[in-house]
Amino acid sequence: MPTSTPPIFPTLATAIPTTAADAWARRTDDTPRPLALALIISSVRAGRLGPTVAGWFADRAGDRDDIHLDVLDLAEFPLPADMAVAPDTPSERLVRALGERLAAADGFVVVTPEYNHSYPAALKHLIDTYREQWFAKPVGFISYGGMSGGLRAVEHLRAVFAEQHAVTVRDVVSFHGAGAADFAADGRATTGAAPAAAAALLDRMGWWGRALRRARTVEPFQS
Ligand SMILES: Cc1cc2nc3c(=O)[nH]c(=O)nc-3n(C[C@H](O)[C@H](O)[C@H](O)COP(=O)(O)O)c2cc1C
Numbered sequence: 543m544p545t546s547t548p549p550i551f552p553t554l555a556t557a558i559p560t561t562a563a564d565a566w567a568r569r570t571d572d573t574p575r576p577l578a579l580a581l582i583i584s585s586v587r588a589g590r591l592g593p594t595v596a597g598w599f600a601d602r603a604g605d606r607d608d609i610h611l612d613v614l615d616l617a618e619f620p621l622p623a624d625m626a627v628a629p630d631t632p633s634e635r636l637v638r639a640l641g642e643r644l645a646a647a648d649g650f651v652v653v654t655p656e657y658n659h660s661y662p663a664a665l666k667h668l669i670d671t672y673r674e675q676w677f678a679k680p681v682g683f684i685s686y687g688g689m690s691g692g693l694r695a696v697e698h699l700r701a702v703f704a705e706q707h708a709v710t711v712r713d714v715v716s717f718h719g720a721g722a723a724d725f726a727a728d729g730r731a732t733t734g735a736a737p738a739a740a741a742a743l744l745d746r747m748g749w750w751g752r753a754l755r756r757a758r759t760v761e762p763f764q765s
Contacts, residue, residue: 576610577751579603580647584654584665586617591686591722596653598725599684599715602740608748611651614643616664621671637671644675649682649751650708651743654695656687661695669702676706678763680750682743684715691718707765709754713746715739 581600585592596613603609619640627634644650654661669676681703685692693716700710715736717724724731731737757763 576608577748577755578610578612578646578648579747579751580644580650581611581613582650582652582665582668583613583615583617584652584662584668586662586664590617590655591720592653592655594722594725595684595686595717595720598731598736599651599653599740602737603744606744609744612643612647614640616668619668621664621667623667625671640668641672641675644672647675647679648755649680649747650676651682651684651747652699653684654686654692654699656685656690656692656695659690659694660698665699666702669706673706674763674765676703676708677765678754678758679708680747680754681708681710682713682747683710684717684740684743686717686720688719691716691720707763709750711743711746711750713739713743715743 581596581603583592583596593615596615600611600613603611619636621637621640622633627637652665654665657663681699683696683699685696687695693714696714696716703710716739717731717736723729726732
C-alpha cells in the first residue's frame, strides 16, 4: 500500500490506491466528452455588433477539440415578457426549446455590450426566465462598449448570476471602443491582446466547467 496523499474518497481508496487528484477524476467523470458551452449573444437591436464579436470568439473556440459551442442568439428567442405561457403555444415551445439548450450546457459564455452602464434588458430577461439551468455552472464574459469596454455590464452580471447559483470566472475578454473593423482579418481583435485573452478564458472555462460537471455528477445541486 503506497503512502501517498490521504484519499478524498475512502471507499475508492481501498479499491484503487492512488493520489487524491486521481481518485477524484476516476470517481466522478469517466466520460471525456468535450465541454458544452452555450455562447449567448445578448444584444438584439437592429445593426448590433454582437454577432460579429460572437463570431470572432466562436472561431477561436473552433480550434479546440475540448470545447463544443452552441450559439444562442437572443434575437432568435423573443421570450414572453410576462413569463406566463399557455401550454402548447408557440411561446411555450420557444421557452422550452431554449431551456433545453441551456440545460444541456456545461457552462455559458455571455457576449454582452454595455448599455447605460449595464447590460441589455434581453439578457436580464433570459437570466430571470430560467432557474436550475444556471445552477452550479460557470459563466464567462466577452464584453464590448465604449470607454469601459463593457466591464461595468460584466460587474453587474456577476451579482445577478450569483443569485442563480452560477459561478462567474475572473478572466474576461473586453473590447474598448469596439467596431466591426476590429474584427476584420487585419483588425486589432486579431493582432492585439484579444486572442490570448480568449484562449485564457477558454482554459478557465474548461477548468471550472469540468470541475463543476464532476461535482454535479457526484452530488446533484439543490436549491
Ligand atoms: C442604448 C445604448 C446605451 C449605451 N450605453 C453605453 C454606456 O453606458 N457605456 C458605453 O461604454 N457604451 C454604451 N453604448 C455603446 C455600446 O456599448 C456599443 O454601441 C455597442 O457596440 C452596442 O452593442 P450592440 O451593437 O451589440 O448593440 C450604448 C449603446 C446603446 C445603443
